[in-house]
Structures are given as structure tokens and as C-alpha cells.
Amino acid sequence: MEDSSRIRKETVHGQPQRTEQILQRSQQLQQPTQYLMLFSIGPVQEFIAQARKTRDLWFGSYVLSEISKKAARELSEVHKAKMIFPYLDQNMTKVELDYLRVANKVQAIVTTDNPRQVALDVKRAVTFKWLDYANKAKKRLGDSIIGPMWERQVKDLIEFFAVWSVLEGKYEDVLKQTEQLMAARKTLRDYRPNEPANRFGDAKSSLDGGRESVLKTGKYASYAGFGIKPKEELDAISLVKRLSRFIGHEREFKSVCDVAFRQFEDEVRKPKNLKMKDKVDSFYRDIREDLKEYLDVSKLAGGKADTYDSRMFYPNRIEEAITELMTEQQASTLLIEKWPEKMTQSITRKLDILYNEIKRRPTSYYALIVGDGDHMGNCLRGMSTVEEHQKFTEQLSRFASQVDSIVTQRYAGQMIYSGGDDVMALLPLHHCLDAAGEIQQEFIHIMKQAVPEGTSLPTFSVGIAIVHMMEPLEESLQLARSIEALAKVRRDSLAIYFQKRSGSEEMKVSLPFGDQPVETINKMKSLYESGYISSGFAYALRQLHAEYMNLQAHKTVLQEGLGELLLQEVRRLIIRKKPAHISTDNMVGEVLPIFAGLQELGEKSHSDSLALLHRLAEQCVIAITLEKVGGTDGTQHTDSAS
CATH class of the missing domain: 3.30.70.2220 (CRISPR-Cas system, Cmr2 subunit, D1 domain, cysteine cluster)
Known part of the structure; x- marks a missing residue:
């Protein structure tokens, strides 16, 4: 890139014989x-x-x-x-x-x-x-x-x-x-002079410690309707984001609470659960009656009469919901009387009665998905013409549109971002795996049409972080990005992370999409729901892998035929862990085919068969955990035990 400053330098620094050429070049640049x-x-x-x-x-x-x-x-x-x-x-x-x-x-x-x-x-x-x-x-x-x-x-x-x-x-x-x-x-930065402002004694923003809060003290009644919590300090940038629905962006938007609640809502609305739905509907009608004397209850659930407001089903979200529905005039009076706190306690008591009756409660966990194309830079650098590059970006725009449809319409999630090959979305637990698999398949399908012949196809990696709705969003996002990075170590992979909020053992695994992880985990979820496998079986698989890794480290296991041996060990576990009401032949016939790849890989490489056993064990643990955390197995799970 040449400009007039370069021309001046060449003229001044001792090259008079080139002055005429440089002036000609300068005139050309003006065209x-x-x-x-x-x-x-x-x-x-x-x-x-x-x-x-x-x-x-x-x-x-x-x-x-x-x-x-x-x-x-x-x-x-x-x-x-x-x-x-x-x-x-x-x-x-x-x-x-x-x-x-x-x-x-x-x-x-x-x-x-x-x-x-x-x-x-x-x-x-x-x-x-x-x-x-x-x-x-x-x-x-x-x-x-x-x-x-x-x-x-x-x-x-x-x-x-x-x-x-x-x-x-x-x-x-x-x-x-x-x-x-x-x-x-980008290695350079623009340094601007600081403008005068009060910098001593100002409260820092709750979301950005590098900026001061611009909120005035003693004005909470003015902020309550905007979703600003008591004692929350916000800078100007954070406030612009917080006020999005008040500045012309009032479109429906699902919160983490809405997304987590969707699994419970789907269960309630199943035809076989009519009695459960009647009890939930009765509870919801009661609380609307309790609130309508003070609030405009038509705003609950975004004004949709046939939809539950998810916040009313989580005790730690009720007060926030009530406060946001108050006008500034109501807030100045009702906050002094602590009315939101009293109403929260009343609704919570009714909620406990409901959950005891239906033996079910909604999960507090949701899935945060982050995806990204692999080797995109190499692919773009291989574009030899402008037309090829334009066609490629056209297909990327199409992919972004398709992802939005997959997340929001097919799987009841919330799209956060889909631009180019980057994806970020919130999804209910019971849909997160299917959504991740479909997004990956859609990317591959579109890339086949976007990439010129002779150019290697980019792949797609996805990270899924299963997080609790009360975890700070910034930390949840950092976690999801770290899991995406784990998936991109191997590339073309699905990485999953989960740790209960109670602080139990974490689960973290990276699975190549070539192994069909979505289909495998869904099959395992179905087997768990049907009673064929249990938590004990899943953790026994983990233990089996650990034992054979130890034997391999001490060179006390034969390498030849290791895959067949591992398959027989799994068969032994299946029989040992089988429920009394299921026959051995039925049990083995349903469960063992999932592990058939152990023998096939073992014939090529013993280390591959051990690695596959590890991945299958982790998928089994994750499948069962997803069922338990989501509460779809028909039992009641509390947050601390789910």
C-alpha cells in the first residue's frame, strides 16, 4: 500500500534521479x-x-x-x-x-x-x-x-x-x-486523551471493572422496571445492552430460565401427562390471581396467554419477575413495603406443594453451545478469484440463516450469534445434542457447495457446556469457549462439559464426529430410560478402561486380540449389571452392538481400542447424566442432586 507519505520520504532521502518517476506515480494514484x-x-x-x-x-x-x-x-x-x-x-x-x-x-x-x-x-x-x-x-x-x-x-x-x-x-x-x-x-492502538470525569470514589460497574457505574444512588425505583437489580452498578455500555427491549428491540427473547424450563414444559404438555398439566395450570391460574391486584399480569410470559412464565416455577427467579412487572410508581411504594419478598414466599409455598404432587420439577440446567469452522483461513486463502470468494461468503450467509432456523424453530432454543462460521446458542438439555449434530451436518452440506473443486472441505467443531442458570453468564461463556477449544484440538469434534453446581466430579470429553457421537449418546439415553443400563454400568466402564490402561502401562497385557478381549469384558459387565426382569439374550442384544467397534479397532491398534472404550464410557456417563439432570426419567430431582 503506497501513499503520499512514502512518496515524500523517497523524494527527500537522496534519490533526485527518481523524482520524476515518483511524481508520475503520485499522479497515477490520484486516478x-x-x-x-x-x-x-x-x-x-x-x-x-x-x-x-x-x-x-x-x-x-x-x-x-x-x-x-x-x-x-x-x-x-x-x-x-x-x-x-x-x-x-x-x-x-x-x-x-x-x-x-x-x-x-x-x-x-x-x-x-x-x-x-x-x-x-x-x-x-x-x-x-x-x-x-x-x-x-x-x-x-x-x-x-x-x-x-x-x-x-x-x-x-x-x-x-x-x-x-x-x-x-x-x-x-x-x-x-x-x-x-x-x-x-492491530499491533498498534489508538491512544486518546482522557476527558475530565470523577474518578475517585465512584463505584465500579458490576459487569466491567474497567468502567465506573453511571447510575445515581437512591434511584432504584427508577431502574426496577428495566431489570436492574438493587445495588447493581452498571456502566453506560452495559446499560445500552440492558435496555435493548426499551429502545426498539422488543422481539421475543428466551432467557436462560426459559430455555432450561422448556424440557419440563414439553413433558407437561405430552398427551399422557394430562393430569400433570391440569395441576400445573391450576397453580399458574392461582398465582396470576394473586398478582393481578398489583401488577399487569398480561405481561407475564410476554403477554402470551397459552404460555407459562418460566420464572414463576423457580423460587430464586420469582422476585425478579415481580419487580420487573412493577411500574415506577408502584415500585416506590411496594419496594418499601417489601411486597415482592412477601409474594415470593407465598408463591414458593404453592410451588413446593405442586412439585410434591406431580413428583417432578424443572431442571435448572441448560446447554450453551459454541461452534466454529475448522481450517477456514486455509480455505479462504485458497480462493484464487474474487468470484470464488463471493460465492463462499454467500454460502456462509446461508449457513447462518439455516442455523438460526435449526436452533429457534426446530429445537426451541435461543440464538445468540450466527455470523460466518461462528455459532453461539442456548438450548434445552433434551435438544442440545440433536441440535449440535444437525448444525454440524448443515455446515458440511453447505461447504460442499461453497468450496471450489480441488480444495479440501472445512470441518466444524462444537463445544457444549451444560451450566446452571444461576452461574454468571460471563463465566459460563468462558467455559463454553474453553470446551470449544478442546473440540478444536482434534478438529471435526464434539466436546461436552458438565459439572453439577454442588461441586461433584466434572465430566469432560471430546468426541470425533466420525464416531457418530450424537447417535451413540441418544441410543444410550434410550437404553437408560428403558432400564437396560444404569449409572453403575457407566462407571464400571470407566473403571474397566482405567484397569486396562494400568495393565498396558506395566506391559502386563497381551496386545494381540486386545479389542476382542475388551468386547468380552464389556459383555461380562452387561450381564453382571442387568436388571432381573430383562433376559440375558435381550440385554446383550440391545447393549453390546454399541461396543462392536472395540473389536474392529483392536485388530488395527490396541491403543485405538482403549481410546474408543474411554470415549464410549464417557458418552455413557454423559447420556445418563443428561437424563437425570433433565428429570425426564420420571423421578424428582433437586438442583443439588440432579
């Missing part, structure tokens, strides 16, 4: 030239992760997507750029454009005589887009915030990097050069 321009917009991970509510988490990723989309539209509509990433079709409807999700990377070919001005225009558009969200939130809060501190924090958020190269020669070489420029640019 419209094709540039490959690359933009990176942030902050990303830390901005998204700073969240207490799931809606905070979603809105953080949504805002970044909308800001990046604004950059793309500025390039496409104002500067008539040929967009490479994201894919923008001129025939897109407004609805399609609204639902388009964009990563924080924007790439385009721009014909201009001043690429720097193009970059400044894009930066201005991005900044104004962010300020539009911030100003709407500020207007809604009125005089309940510290204005100067708000302005300073809002102005200081956006990170914007832009680089460009003249599009000469092979496209793939120019792309590589431009990406190297971006990597170099």
Missing part, C-alpha cells in the same frame, strides 16, 4: 484505482461476554453485527463497492437484510482515488450507528444517570481498523498481503 479494502470492527469477545442477563449477551453480539452491517452498506450503497464479506445481494428484501448477521470483518473491492477517505466515511457511519443505540438508551433513562461519565464511556467504545492494497496481480496474493497489513495494524 480511480481498484483497492482491496479490509475492515475490522470491535471490541468483540469482551464486549459480548459482559452480561448478567441472556438478553445482554444477545444484544452485545447483535449490536456488533448491526454495526458491521452498517459498514458493509456504507461501502456497497455509497461507494458502490463490490462486497466480498459479508455477502450482500442487491435483490435482498428488507426482511432478509434485517435478519442478516455479520461478523466483525468487512471486505470489499472499492474503486476510488482516495481510499483513506472511504475508510473515514465507513468509520463515521459505524460510529453514528453505535451512538444511535446509546442515545436511545440515554433518552429512556433521563436524568437517572451521570451524563458526562456516560458520554465519555460511549465515545470510547468502538475499535476500528482499516487497511487496503492496490488490486494488482493475483487476487490471492493481494488478499494475503492485505491480511498481513491488518495483522500489523
Whole structure:
């Protein structure tokens, strides 16, 4: 990338014989030239992760997507750029454009005589887009915030990097050069002078210790309806996210509570459970009657009369729900009288009676899924033409749309983010495995159409963290990302993590998608539900693997025929752990086929057969744990024992 500063340096530093050539080159650069321009917009991970509510988490990723989309539209509509990433079709409807999700990377070919001005225009558009969200939130809060501190924090958020190269020669070489420029640019930081503000004695934000809270003390009644808890301190950025549904984003959004509750709700609504549904409906009608004297109960469950408000089924969520349904005038009176606390106690007593009657209670766990394409950089660098790159990004946009449909429509989850090859979503426990498997299959299907012939197909890795709804979202997200990283060690894998909130033994395993882990775990769940296998069998498999690993370490086991030996050991465990009401032949016929691969791998490598035994043992433990935690086995599970 050449500019006038380089020309000045070459002129000044002792090369008079080249002055005429340099001036000619300068004149050429003033003519419209094709540039490959690359933009990176942030902050990303830390901005998204700073969240207490799931809606905070979603809105953080949504805002970044909308800001990046604004950059793309500025390039496409104002500067008539040929967009490479994201894919923008001129025939897109407004609805399609609204639902388009964009990563924080924007790439385009721009014909201009001043690429720097193009970059400044894009930066201005991005900044104004962010300020539009911030100003709407500020207007809604009125005089309940510290204005100067708000302005300073809002102005200081956006990170914007832009680089460009003249599009000469092979496209793939120019792309590589431009990406190297971006990597170099990101090593530099823009340091702005601090603006005056009160910095001594100010409370720090609960979600971002690097920023001060902009909330005024003694104003909680003004904040209660916005979902701000007593004594919660929030900075300007966190408040913009918290107020998302009050600034034009009132679409239905499932909280972690809603997602976890879905498994219980599905059970209640099964035709065979009509008596259970009658009891649950009766409880729900009673609490609506209790609340309607003070609150607008039509707002429960987002105003849907045929849907339960999940928060009313969890004692630790009831008070928060009641408080959010109060107006500011009600809050100033009812909070003093501690009415929400008294009503919470009353509803909790009725809830205990309900759970004792139906012998079931909803799980407090949900699945946080994070997925990412493997070897995407190598694949992109292999694109030899602009057209190939555009086709690839078009298919990535299609994948993002398909993932949204899989998560929200097929499996009753909540999409947090789907842009490019990155996926983040919340799912009920009983759907998380099927959703992960279907997302992975959809990615492979779409990549077959996106990648040019002769280029190796990217794969997809998924991390599933099974977490408790009361765990801080930021910590849950960090955990999910660490599990995704475990899956990406092998690539093309599914990694699962679970540890009960009571602090029991953690379960962590990485499973190659080639082993069909979703089908295997679902089969094991079905066998557990039918009584063919038990927790004792699952942990006995773990013990069997540990014993043979110890024998191998001391070289006291024959390598030849190890796979067949392991299969016979598993058969012995199946018979030893079988229930009295199931015949031996039936038991072996149902369970043993899952372990047939032990013998096949053992003929090739004893270490492979031991590794497979370990994976199967962990899948068995996870399958049974998912059934127990979800409470779908018909027994009552408390949070501490689930």
C-alpha cells in the first residue's frame, strides 16, 4: 500500500534521479484505482461476554453485527463497492437484510482515488450507528444517570481498523498481503486523551471493572422496571445492552430460565401427562390471581396467554419477575413495603406443594453451545478469484440463516450469534445434542457447495457446556469457549462439559464426529430410560478402561486380540449389571452392538481400542447424566442432586 507519505520520504532521502518517476506515480494514484479494502470492527469477545442477563449477551453480539452491517452498506450503497464479506445481494428484501448477521470483518473491492477517505466515511457511519443505540438508551433513562461519565464511556467504545492494497496481480496474493497489513495494524492502538470525569470514589460497574457505574444512588425505583437489580452498578455500555427491549428491540427473547424450563414444559404438555398439566395450570391460574391486584399480569410470559412464565416455577427467579412487572410508581411504594419478598414466599409455598404432587420439577440446567469452522483461513486463502470468494461468503450467509432456523424453530432454543462460521446458542438439555449434530451436518452440506473443486472441505467443531442458570453468564461463556477449544484440538469434534453446581466430579470429553457421537449418546439415553443400563454400568466402564490402561502401562497385557478381549469384558459387565426382569439374550442384544467397534479397532491398534472404550464410557456417563439432570426419567430431582 503506497501513499503520499512514502512518496515524500523517497523524494527527500537522496534519490533526485527518481523524482520524476515518483511524481508520475503520485499522479497515477490520484486516478480511480481498484483497492482491496479490509475492515475490522470491535471490541468483540469482551464486549459480548459482559452480561448478567441472556438478553445482554444477545444484544452485545447483535449490536456488533448491526454495526458491521452498517459498514458493509456504507461501502456497497455509497461507494458502490463490490462486497466480498459479508455477502450482500442487491435483490435482498428488507426482511432478509434485517435478519442478516455479520461478523466483525468487512471486505470489499472499492474503486476510488482516495481510499483513506472511504475508510473515514465507513468509520463515521459505524460510529453514528453505535451512538444511535446509546442515545436511545440515554433518552429512556433521563436524568437517572451521570451524563458526562456516560458520554465519555460511549465515545470510547468502538475499535476500528482499516487497511487496503492496490488490486494488482493475483487476487490471492493481494488478499494475503492485505491480511498481513491488518495483522500489523492491530499491533498498534489508538491512544486518546482522557476527558475530565470523577474518578475517585465512584463505584465500579458490576459487569466491567474497567468502567465506573453511571447510575445515581437512591434511584432504584427508577431502574426496577428495566431489570436492574438493587445495588447493581452498571456502566453506560452495559446499560445500552440492558435496555435493548426499551429502545426498539422488543422481539421475543428466551432467557436462560426459559430455555432450561422448556424440557419440563414439553413433558407437561405430552398427551399422557394430562393430569400433570391440569395441576400445573391450576397453580399458574392461582398465582396470576394473586398478582393481578398489583401488577399487569398480561405481561407475564410476554403477554402470551397459552404460555407459562418460566420464572414463576423457580423460587430464586420469582422476585425478579415481580419487580420487573412493577411500574415506577408502584415500585416506590411496594419496594418499601417489601411486597415482592412477601409474594415470593407465598408463591414458593404453592410451588413446593405442586412439585410434591406431580413428583417432578424443572431442571435448572441448560446447554450453551459454541461452534466454529475448522481450517477456514486455509480455505479462504485458497480462493484464487474474487468470484470464488463471493460465492463462499454467500454460502456462509446461508449457513447462518439455516442455523438460526435449526436452533429457534426446530429445537426451541435461543440464538445468540450466527455470523460466518461462528455459532453461539442456548438450548434445552433434551435438544442440545440433536441440535449440535444437525448444525454440524448443515455446515458440511453447505461447504460442499461453497468450496471450489480441488480444495479440501472445512470441518466444524462444537463445544457444549451444560451450566446452571444461576452461574454468571460471563463465566459460563468462558467455559463454553474453553470446551470449544478442546473440540478444536482434534478438529471435526464434539466436546461436552458438565459439572453439577454442588461441586461433584466434572465430566469432560471430546468426541470425533466420525464416531457418530450424537447417535451413540441418544441410543444410550434410550437404553437408560428403558432400564437396560444404569449409572453403575457407566462407571464400571470407566473403571474397566482405567484397569486396562494400568495393565498396558506395566506391559502386563497381551496386545494381540486386545479389542476382542475388551468386547468380552464389556459383555461380562452387561450381564453382571442387568436388571432381573430383562433376559440375558435381550440385554446383550440391545447393549453390546454399541461396543462392536472395540473389536474392529483392536485388530488395527490396541491403543485405538482403549481410546474408543474411554470415549464410549464417557458418552455413557454423559447420556445418563443428561437424563437425570433433565428429570425426564420420571423421578424428582433437586438442583443439588440432579
